Amino acid sequence: MSARNTTIFLKLLMAVTGLFFVFYVLLHMYGNLKVLAGPEAFNGYAEHLRTFGEPMLPYGGLLWIFRILLIAALIGHVYSMAALWSRAGKARASRYAVVKTAITSTTMRWGGVFLFLFIGWHLLHFTIVKPVVNGDGPDAAALAASPYAMVVASFQLWWMVLIYLLALAALGLHLAHGVFSAQQTLGWTQTAAGHRRAKGIGHLVAAVIAVGFAIPPLAILFGLVK
């Protein structure tokens, strides 16, 4: 018998990895907002991410440390999600004829799957393949040279903005419950006031992230950033 072999341990794994994602996403959002400050600021930031920590770290070292941590967190998050999901299915094998309960756990699970697919697309889009999605914009070589040009060319397309807005809606819903849930799982909500505070923090973090990420694509779509 060990505390490690329990469903609460799985939840702790989900909470810690999830909070690491939130930390990363906030940094990422801050970086994206630099688009508003123009090409030098944004490209300079992207370059800075790679030179950060030199000469203690090699070029791109910090970025790779982050990537490895993110992959490890993703594995932990998805593993605990899958284990708890299958457990829940077995625990309620016979269904009720009439169901009146909330749908949040369904939203979390299918929303999480959607976010996972989105991250796959997003990495292909901006990191791995960097396809020329906008025929009227710069060519592949120019996009590779300037992350700013890549972002602006992409978000001049309304359907690309729509994909990202849908993903942000999913992320916002995921975080509105997830950030509260992580605090509850870590045992930080032991009073009624603590419970309300944790819910408030969840909604605030979700709103800040959804709105903060939505600003650059919308600013580009409406021509405020060229």
Place this chain on the structure above:
Amino acid sequence: MDLTLKIWRQAGPRDKGKLVTYQVEDISPDMSFLEMLDVLNERLNAKGEEPVAFDSDCREGICGMCGLMISGQAHGPEKTTTCQLHMRSFSDGETITIEPWRAEAFPVIRDLVVNRSAFDRIIQAGGFISVNTGSAPDAHATPVPKPNAERAFVAAECIGCGACVAACPNASGMLFMGAKVTHLSELPQGQPERMARVVSMVSTHDAEGFGGCTNIGECSKACPKGIPQDVISTLNRDLRMALSSGH
């Protein structure tokens, strides 16, 4: 009141079971839900049909024996036990679907009666304190700070009816277990066995086939005693502390 009842009928644990429709007429709005079922059973008996099996004992809302899923809500539309629910909470002509608690850990024995021994085994695993028997200690021998005593009382209101499991989309028993763990963790008498208790109870809970918690809060909404979700937070914290102290 005239009502249409759709009741889960299942002859035994291995029977597949199905919803059967019954009409009941002339029900008084002042009857309790269980009295309404008693009336139905008298009429079924008179016709020579098998009465509907359901659990109850005190019928005062204190023992935790009763419990039915009423049109998708554990213990029905009010915040109370099924025995303390009255027919005035329903409207004339309404169709009411009555099902047993559904969870693999609570197998159906017959019709609306489920086996909740899994809860007893969770209590046996750690929901107690070890003391020497003999003469009772002085009531004030061990001082308890008032906020801790109050929270322990709130948690101790749990009657173990299982509505939390029934309402949870994951069929998790965390609210029940959170109430028991919080009750003892808030008190000085609960401290010596605190770490071993939480690991043993949670392991038994998992082995019984209950699901994990997703902090949705359906449990607290269904709880006839209004046990707050924050007892699950205490349960989680105790497990985290047990983890870091090597249990």
